[in-house]
Amino acid sequence: EEVLTCATVEELGEAIRSMQIRGSGAIGICGAYGLYLATLVSDGDPESVKEAGALLKSTRPTAVNLMKTVDEMTASIEGAGQTLIRVMEAKAVEILERQLAFEYELGRHGADLIEDGDTVMTHCHSGALGGAGYGGRALSVIRTAHEQGKNIHVITCETRPYLQGARITAYELKKFGIPHTLITDNMSGFCMSTGRIDKVVVGSDRVSANGDLANKVGTYMHALAAKEHDIPFYTATSSHTIDFETPSGANIEVEMRDSSEVTHLKGIAIAPEGTNALYPSFDITPNALISGIITEKGVITAPYSTNLRKVNAQAADKVSQ
Ligand code: RUB
Known part of the structure; x- marks a missing residue:
């Protein structure tokens, strides 16, 4: 390495x-x-x-x-x-x-939501320390469920344009010995509508005070599709990623990256020279699409504006939610 x-x-x-x-x-x-x-x-x-x-x-x-x-x-x-x-x-x-x-803690809480035989979809790479730690957040949930002996399968989305899901998540799943299938981002609707996905677990870059979530661009469309197909959609995060200074997703600054990262792959042009491209690095998933926010203190459910604050105020060992 x-x-x-x-x-x-x-x-x-x-x-x-x-x-x-x-x-x-x-x-x-x-x-x-x-x-x-x-x-x-x-x-x-x-x-x-x-x-x-x-x-x-x-x-x-x-x-x-x-x-x-x-x-x-x-x-x-x-x-x-x-x-x-x-x-x-x-x-x-x-x-x-x-x-x-x-x-480690949020992995245990999240793994309780995963059942034997589940296929879990994730997007991007939510592995906080690049796998050096327990496996990051979404991956901590997945890895804990796997280590508990649950027979799970992971669908990892490629994550255009930086390909974190293909390059990093698939690498770590292989390293941990967790069965997985790689799809391109635009295949999630097909997989959900054909019964191939039981749960979605993604990470988060920021959760606002009302439970809106900023995560890698593409997360929002997966959440919409999951809602349509009644598939539980979770974010695995820590209380430190919940930002009470940010009232809602509308107040989160979405990083815009250079459009060349969309028009080029590893320096090779994949669009005609001069093509206009857009690269919002993240998108916002509204809280109404989120089934639960997995934290080290437990799994927090709606109404988020009340419950995020309530749980945040409690000591980690006293949460039964
Ligand atoms: C990474 C991304 C991840 C979150 C959570 O985006 O959106 O889902 O950061 O990851 P980028 P973690 O690749 O642009 O940084 O749980 O590892 O913190």
Whole structure:
């Protein structure tokens, strides 16, 4: 396996911008370790660490975990004084360990929804640490169900144009030994209408306070098709991806990427030169299409505006929902 090394915050920012590191959870961890890296090269100057935070935050505007981990690290600067490096290292480790614990917990809650014999469809790659952790969020649910001995099959959508579902999700499913079938994104309606899919589980880049969901573009059309065919549609996420500062999906900034990523595949043109193309990196799935939000605290169901806040306020071990 290839290892990507980023020696400076600028290199890390570029790796995130160019999507060599991607996925809401993974870039959240980059926010934590990026600020630790900035501290190491800061000569004890807290302002340069804050500037590094601003740079990292500017790389991808939709995923909220990156914003939150940068803010959490920045808050640790105050009062750290001479011990800044140690404080920032400890905080980064804490954030990483917390995320791994969340992934494990939400996997257990989500796996309760998966029945023996289910075929589960997922979109993009929801594996927070690229598989280095327990398997990310949607994949944590899938992997936990598989390890519980449930006989499950996964349908992974290719995910045009960056092909996360084909390149990464299929790779991880193979690694975990989970039976799977790759489809192109436009096949999900056919698969649902012909009884080939029992449940849909996707990740999320941001969940707004009313339960609207931002996730990889294509998620919305899968949710619409799932609703039409009465197929439960879940998002697997952690409480840190729920953003109470964002009232609804309409307030989420959807990152627009360069149209060349649509007109070209690995540098090869797949459309006539000069073709106008559009690349919204994410779309918004309204809460009415979501059967449940799987978190480390349990599976949250509608009405989301009330229940997200209620569950968020409860301690993880006290949730029975
Ligand atoms: C990734 C994407 C993923 C979420 C959740 O988009 O939409 O579904 O980030 O993933 P991109 P995770 O590839 O553009 O970053 O559960 O791993 O955080």
